[in-house]
Amino acid sequence: MLVGAAGFRLRAMNPKPAQTLLWLQAASCGGCTMSALGAEPEGLAEALRRAGIELLWHPSLSEESGAQALEILEDCRDGRRRLDILCVEGAVLRGPSGSGRFQILSGTGQPMARWVEELAGQAGTVLAVGSCSAYGAMPSANPLVEAVGLQFTGDDKGGLLPESFRSKTGLPVINIAGCAPHPGWLLESLMALTQGLLQAGGLDSLGRPRFWANHLAHHGCARNEYYEFKASAAQHSQLGCLMENLGCKATQAPGDCNIRVWNGSSGGWTPGAALGAKLAAPDRDVIAVCGDGFYMFGTPAPALWAAKHHNAPFMVVVYQNRSYTTGTLAVDRKYPDSYAAKAGYPGGYFDPPIDFAKEAEAAGAYGENVRDPAEIGPALQRGLKQIRSGTPAVISVWLPRLGQKD
Ligand code: SF4
Ligand code: SF4
Secondary structure, eight states, X not given: OOOOSTTOOOXXXXXXXXXXXXXXESBOOSHHHHHHHTOTTTOHHHHHHHTXXXXXXXXXXXXXXXXXXXXXXXXXXXXXXXXXXXXXXXXXXXXXXXXXXXXXXXXXXXXXXXXXXXXXXXXXXXXXXXXXXXXXXXXGGSGGGOEEOSSEETTEEOSSSOTTOOOTTSOOOEEEOSSSOOHHHHHHHHHHHHTTOOOGGGBOTTSOBHHHHTSBXXXXXXXXXXXXXXXXXXXXXXXXXXXXXXXXXXGGOBOOGGGSOOSSSXXXXXXXXXXXXXXXXXXXXXXXXXXXXXXXXXXXXXXXXXXXHTTOOOEEEEEEOOBOHIIIIXXXXXXXXXXXXXXXXXXXXOSSOOOHHHHHHHTTOEEEEEOSGGGHHHHHHHHHHHHHTTOOEEEEEEOOOSSSOO
16 A cells, blocks of 8 residues: 555555656756755655665766766766656746757756756656645746746647657656645655556546545645635634635645645744734733744744834744753763764853844844843843834743753
């Protein structure tokens, strides 16, 4: 059993001899690769290994560069090396004037468009990874660059490759659409291919695998009950379906992304989330509470500046213990025999610590660093006063360090 719906799990029951995969990045922001790297639970490299796929080369992930990389590409193009799966990320630029010279594959002197055409002709299967590669998407917004998808231009059939194109296994380009596509859509498609389970009939009219494209985001929405009873929210943060008054388009949006785990857990989004909450509920006090590590990873200055500039002030209370558990505790625990552990690596401390009050002030917000526990209450009151008068506030509270004394 390989594929299911919501409970999809990557599982190669009968791995066949390794299939080779080559990945090219055309006019891409790199986000599709970033998404693929977040494949869960084991990450992209292990998922490919379990699927029995050998990654020949990826421009961002492989060690080979220059002449070594070119040799791999040429071997695939000229048929000296078997190419089972070609993944292309990003739209293909055909400009100026159809020459493709807006994007030359570095070190080759040849347009990326020509490389993609030639490699697609050798590949067992071709995958367009992401909406740019599938349909042209973002890059096609500028007509000057003449961006197209591999086998579609927008939703018209025919892109860089003609509508009639079929790869060596008889399949049209498989469109793993999405910006960025969920890593599960890519990996499950790859696994289905390696097991011979993905055929032309398994693709919808836009070339997407039906196992996820037949599902609408609406089907996984927690507000579905409201939809059924036509109970509509009038504004954000209210209970109710968001279609009637707030423009939700999920009844027409294919994808199961709201019922799949995406990126597991993550940190570093607190300031942006607080700004969003304030925009959604402008009449409420919004107070975010966050550790100092994730606060820093959330690059708070832009959110504070935007909050001030757009009159959406929120307050952040930062727990500043100046320590990061990955460095202070987790390395030793998870890798007790590592060189870091053996050497007594003292990592994981933000030392000297960032002055969050000054950082807030630099962004136009109010900031306080509090060390005396008796001052916490009054500092919070001062912060509240600030946000109620239109200025975002940051109250950083000094805590003991993890594992070490100050
Ligand atoms: S589909 Fe989105 S994430 Fe992928 S290359 Fe295009 S813009 Fe970037
Ligand atoms: S229309 Fe939108 S908000 Fe309403 S149930 Fe569907 S997905 Fe949810």
